[in-house]
Amino acid sequence: MIFVIAEHKDNKLKSITSELLVFAQRAGRDFGQPVSAVVLGENTTSLAEELKSKKIDRVVTIDDPQLAEYNPDAYVEALKSLCEKEPPFLVLIGHTTQGMDFAPRLSVALRRPLIAGCVEYEKQGDRLILTRQIFNAKMNMKTAVRGEPPYFATASPGAFPGDEVEAGGSAEIVPFSVSLTAPGRRKLIERVEAPKGKADLSSAPIIVSGGRGLKEKENFSLIFELAEAIGGSVGASRPVVDAEWLPREYQIGSSGQTVSPKLYIAIGISGAIQHLVGMQTSRCIVAINKDVEAPIFKVAHYGIVDDLFKVVPALTRIFKDLRQA
Amino acid sequence: MKIVSCIKPVPDPASRLAINETKTWIKDQDLTFVASEADNYAIEEALRLKEKHGGEVVVISMGGEESARVLRSGLAMGADRAIHLRDPKFKGADEFAAADALATAIAKDGGADLVLAGVQSDDLGTGMTGTMIAEFLGSAHATVVVGVEANPESKSLRVRRELEGGINETIELPMPAVLTIQFGINQPRYASLKGIMAAKKKEMKVWSAADLGLSDEAAGKAGAMYEVKEIFVPERKSKVEIIGGSPEDAAAALVEKLKKEAKVL
Numbered sequence: 001m002i003f004v005i006a007e008h009k010d011n012k013l014k015s016i017t018s019e020l021l022v023f024a025q026r027a028g029r030d031f032g033q034p035v036s037a038v039v040l041g042e043n044t045t046s047l048a049e050e051l052k053s054k055k056i057d058r059v060v061t062i063d064d065p066q067l068a069e070y071n072p073d074a075y076v077e078a079l080k081s082l083c084e085k086e087p088p089f090l091v092l093i094g095h096t097t098q099g100m101d102f103a104p105r106l107s108v109a110l111r112r113p114l115i116a117g118c119v120e121y122e123k124q125g126d127r128l129i130l131t132r133q134i135f136n137a138k139m140n141m142k143t144a145v146r147g148e149p150p151y152f153a154t155a156s157p158g159a160f161p162g163d164e165v166e167a168g169g170s171a172e173i174v175p176f177s178v179s180l181t182a183p184g185r186r187k188l189i190e191r192v193e194a195p196k197g198k199a200d201l202s203s204a205p206i207i208v209s210g211g212r213g214l215k216e217k218e219n220f221s222l223i224f225e226l227a228e229a230i231g232g233s234v235g236a237s238r239p240v241v242d243a244e245w246l247p248r249e250y251q252i253g254s255s256g257q258t259v260s261p262k263l264y265i266a267i268g269i270s271g272a273i274q275h276l277v278g279m280q281t282s283r284c285i286v287a288i289n290k291d292v293e294a295p296i297f298k299v300a301h302y303g304i305v306d307d308l309f310k311v312v313p314a315l316t317r318i319f320k321d322l323r324q325a
Numbered sequence: 326m327k328i329v330s331c332i333k334p335v336p337d338p339a340s341r342l343a344i345n346e347t348k349t350w351i352k353d354q355d356l357t358f359v360a361s362e363a364d365n366y367a368i369e370e371a372l373r374l375k376e377k378h379g380g381e382v383v384v385i386s387m388g389g390e391e392s393a394r395v396l397r398s399g400l401a402m403g404a405d406r407a408i409h410l411r412d413p414k415f416k417g418a419d420e421f422a423a424a425d426a427l428a429t430a431i432a433k434d435g436g437a438d439l440v441l442a443g444v445q446s447d448d449l450g451t452g453m454t455g456t457m458i459a460e461f462l463g464s465a466h467a468t469v470v471v472g473v474e475a476n477p478e479s480k481s482l483r484v485r486r487e488l489e490g491g492i493n494e495t496i497e498l499p500m501p502a503v504l505t506i507q508f509g510i511n512q513p514r515y516a517s518l519k520g521i522m523a524a525k526k527k528e529m530k531v532w533s534a535a536d537l538g539l540s541d542e543a544a545g546k547a548g549a550m551y552e553v554k555e556i557f558v559p560e561r562k563s564k565v566e567i568i569g570g571s572p573e574d575a576a577a578a579l580v581e582k583l584k585k586e587a588k589v590l
Contacts, residue, residue, distance in 0.1 A: 072466070097488050101468045104456035108421065113550035116420075116451035129554060134449055135342060135351075141449075142554040185465040189483065189495040206589075230590075242509030248491075255469075255487050255507075263589040273450075284587040286579065287565070293558075300565045301587065302579055310572035318580050 001088040002028050003060070005079070006039040007098055008047055016094035016155075018162030021054055023121070023155050024092055025166055030123045033089045036060050037171075040078055042068035048173050055166040059173045064180055071184035072102040078178045080109050085176075088150045090128065095154035107152050113145040114152040117273075119159040132156075137273045137295040157254070157277050201252065206232030206263045209252055209279070210240060213268020213289060213308055217245040222312045223267060229319035235259065235279075237269045253278035268308050271296030288312065326380035326477050326500075329431050330371040331442040331455070332399055334358040334391035338447065349553045358391035360398060363443025367506040369513040370473060371441050372403045378477050381405040383434065387415050387426055393529070400524035401516030408434060412533040417546025420453040425548060427454070428461030429537045434530075436462075438477070440503040444469055452505065459503035466503040467496060471510050475500070 002024045007014045021037065028035040034057035039047045044061045051059045062082065066074045079102075083091065091106075093099040095117045107114035119140070120131040127144050130153055134141045145151045201207055208230065210223035220240070227234045235257075236250040252259055253275040264282035269275060271287070271294055279285070280299045287300035288308050297303050304311050336342060337357040345352045360368075371382045384399035386392035387410035396407040410426055418426065431437055440462070442455035452468070459466035471493065472485035480500045485493050487507055516524070534544040541547060568575045568582070584590045 076460075097469055097486075100452050101456065104420070104424075104453040105460040105466075107453075107550070108424070108457045108460035113421070114453065115551060116453050130551075132451070133559075134556070136447065136450060138342070138558070139344070139351075139556055140559045141556050143551040144554050145551050146549070185498055186467070187497040189497055191488075191492060191494040193490075193492055238508060251491075254489055256491055258490065263583065263587075284583065284589045286583070292567075297565045297567075298559070302582060303565045303567045304572075304575045304579060305567055306572055306575060311576055314573045314576035315579070318576055322580075 001086065002033045002035045003082075003088045003091045004035065004037045005091065005093045005099070006037050006047065006051060007094045007096060008039070008041065011046060013047060013050060014094070014096075015162050016096055016099075016157050018165045019157065019160040020092045020094060020155055021056065021165045022160040022162060025055060027090065027121055031089065031128070034058070036088075038062065038079075038082065040067045040075060052169065052171045052173060053167055054171070055169040056171050057169070059171050061173060061175050062178060063175065064178060066180045066183060069188055070098055071186045072105060073182075073184035073186065074180050075102040076105045076109055077180055079106055081178050082176055083110060083150055091150055091152045093152065093154045095156045099154050103152055103154050110150070112150050112152060113147070114154070115143050115145065116154045117156050118153045119156050121153075133273060137271065137276070137298075138293060156273065158280060201233055201235055201250075201257050201259045204233035204259065205261050206230055207235045207252070207259055207261045207282075208232050208265045208267065209235035209237065209269060210267050211237040211269030212239040213270070214240070217243070219309075220245050222309070222316075226265070226267075226312055226316045226319070229316045229323065232263070232265075237275050238272070266296050266300070267312060269296055270294040271299065326374065326378045326438045326475065327383070327435075328371040328374055328380065328439045328441060329383045329385055329434070329437040330364070330368045330399065330404065331427060331440065331458070332364045332368065332384055332386045332392075332395045333361045333443070333446045333448075334386065334388055334395045335361045335447040338362070344556050344558075348555050348557065350556060358394060360395040361443050361446040361448070363445060363506060363508055365443075365513040366508060366510050367441040367443050368399050368402055368404065369511045370506055371439075372514070373511065374439070374473065374475055378475055380438070383408060383437070385427060385430060386410070387418065387423055396529060397524055398516060400527045400529075401520040402514055403520060404527075406528040406530070408530045408532065410537070411531050412544070414534040414541065414544040417549060418544070419549035419551055420449065420451060420457060421550045422543065422545060422548035424454045424457030424461055425543060426534070426537060426539060428458045429539060430532055431458070431462065433532070433537060436501065438480070438500045439475070439482075440464075440501075442503070442505050444505045444507045455503055455505035462501070462503065464501040464503055465498040466505075467498060468505045469507045470504045471507045473504065
């Protein structure tokens with residue numbers, strides 16, 4: 001059995017859940033394992049119905065008032081109990097803030113392997129080989145899990161094509177009851193959305209984004225000048241925001257804004273996985289960077305491998321001329 | 326408050342990495358090692374909490390000479406003492422085996438009110454070790470922390486976590502706890518000359534696997550949950566078209582392509 005731990009928010013499945021289902025459907029076929037979606041929460045009926053429409057074998061619901069809000073203690077206790085009662089072959093979890101908040105605890109609680117941030121899997125004989133990214137996505141690592149199942153894996157967002165999930169199943173909904181021993185130790189006080197204000201990049205058609213390659217705050221004016229000449233908005237990578245060159249609302253990436261403009265120009269951005277997650281669905285991606293091995297070139301359509309301090313002013317001049325023409 | 330801050334030595338980000346002969350790791354003999362970047366934010370946060378509430382900051386690391394080096398820089402920043410887990414048997418540890426050894430050492434040292442670790446390392450980068458330490462210690466935890474307020478009297482913490490899509494949440498949890506610290510939570514200080522001199526007189530405990538009571542099956546590669554099959558540079562998925570020439574020519578050619586090929590202008 002392969003378990004997919006469904007991630008959801010506001011009674012809607014998150015996109016990572018479809019990606020995990022694609023992973024599970026493929027691996028299930030290769031390893032001859034049925035697939036179950038597991039949904040934890042309170043009043044999970046509508047989520048279970050939605051999962052049931054996919055081509056999987058079962059939907060396991062774990063319904064409990066203590067699971068109404070995500071908390072790692074309850075998640076670990078409930079999933080540990082499920083995995084002990086019906087030991088699965090593989091448990092797939094999103095490599096998301098939530099998934100990575102409980103998956104490592106679950107792995108230690110059961111003393112079983114967790115391979116985090118997987119982007120691919122393969123079958124070698126009967127062995128499960130999982131590939132993940134290391135050194136900020138500059139290299140990949142193939143790992144073989146050791147010992148007996150269950151094995152745990154988290155999948156990187158975007159690694160599996162969620163729109164290829166196969167529908168048309170007749171999965172049975174199976175409630176699994178747990179008696180959670182104690183309320184979780186974590187208490188939610190409040191949840192706030194980051195201010196978006198004038199740097200709302202989600203609907204910008206063109207974004208010119210700068211990174212650490214600009215070396216210092218003053219040089220960021222190059223990005224603003226190009227953005228103005230091209231008629232686009234300005235974005236930034238995390239190190240730029242951490243160094244306080246720009247406020248947080250300019251940040252693009254998994255912990256900032258997710259964008260998909262028609263044109264994204266990444267300047268002096270190496271392309272850490274967290275940044276790539278936030279912009280890789282842009283229609284056309286241009287990367288300007290000195291380091292030809294920078295991961296940004298893996299998602300870019302056009303690249304210029306040169307000194308940005310020479311290329312960017314040249315680009316700005318061309319766009320200014322075009323405007324005047 | 327006793328705060329333990331975990332530090333992982335990683336190759337200096339400026340180094341050029343090459344894959345070793347067995348393709349199982351990088352060639353690390355000639356590299357310079359520094360503290361993984363996120364760990365610097367964790368040490369800084371530990372020092373600030375100590376400045377506010379008193380107590381001590383202990384830095385801990387597992388590895389060879391490279392660990393001694395990052396521990397010394399932690400001491401120079403202001404940590405009170407260090408614990409160095411040093412034993413050839415620790416070599417080849419994965420996150421699970423590392424978390425097991427670190428948690429065992431923290432417990433042997435008398436436990437801690439707070440354990441801090443970087444949100445993820447610059448090498449494996451999976452962000453597992455801190456959370457695994459919490460499970461080994463049986464303490465509460467919070468990941469991706471961007472703000473910490475401690476209340477030593479009530480043994481509780483109020484922390485701000487960063488979730489996807491620019492959402493932040495504030496949660497309360499009891500101490501002892503393990504927190505994984507996100508980049509940018511503070512501005513890590515540099516070690517002063519005075520700090521570097523003072524660091525030389527500070528205590529550095531060196532513990533082996535036997536000192537921790539870890540069996541040969543639990544330490545390092547033997548205690549790892551997975552086996553590294555191969556390290557490789559991934560092939561590019563999208564074929565990027567590199568535009569050559571002088572900066573002026575490349576810029577002009579790019580604009581042409583954006584207009585005529587990609588049709589995005």
